[in-house]
Amino acid sequence: DIQMTQSPSSLSASVGDRVTITCRASQGIGNYLSWLQQKPGKAPKALIYGASNLQSGVPSKFSGSGSGTDFTLTISGLQPEDFAIYYCLQYNSYPRTFGQGTKVEIK
């Protein structure tokens, strides 16, 4: 199975900050990577697919990059509604696997 390792596991940031979350795959996955956001008590929401493509309706303050084994999610101009848990997900092979999640908290 492909292991997805996210870092950091949690971070504290202020409104307006720019934050970056990284995800490393245990083997190459091309660009078959998604990023999702989950708020407490809510369903996950897909933000990015194909490593760098925004899902419809997702604001451009979210951006993704990378290919192969190393990927990043960047959130520019953090807003109160962005405080959540973020997951990466590989869909290159079975079983699909998620990173352990990065909790973005208010400083």
Place this chain on the structure above:
Amino acid sequence: EVQLVESGGGLVQPGGSLRLSCAASGFTFSDSWMDWVRRAPGKGLEWVANIKPDGSEKSYVDSVKGRFTISRDNAKNSLYLQMTSLRAEDMAVYYCTRTLDDWGQGTLVTVSS
């Protein structure tokens, strides 16, 4: 608008069975891969299974193989997850998803005696 509505969750004893359903609307269900994903209390997301649009191919995470069965009824725009031999570690919120892009609100499965 894509809508995915799960049902069928509840309290079940260890070793018991449960069938989850997902009613889909707002897209062409019969053209879409569908997945089940779960989140156990205090844990992260875990992919469980998926099924090809015509139902001819199914994949599972190892921990549920032989116990869970994913299926679909394209005439009813519905996805199912038959769960048997349930264990404490299966307790989670189960989400129905369309290609891991669109997600339902989830249904809670509690496994406890």
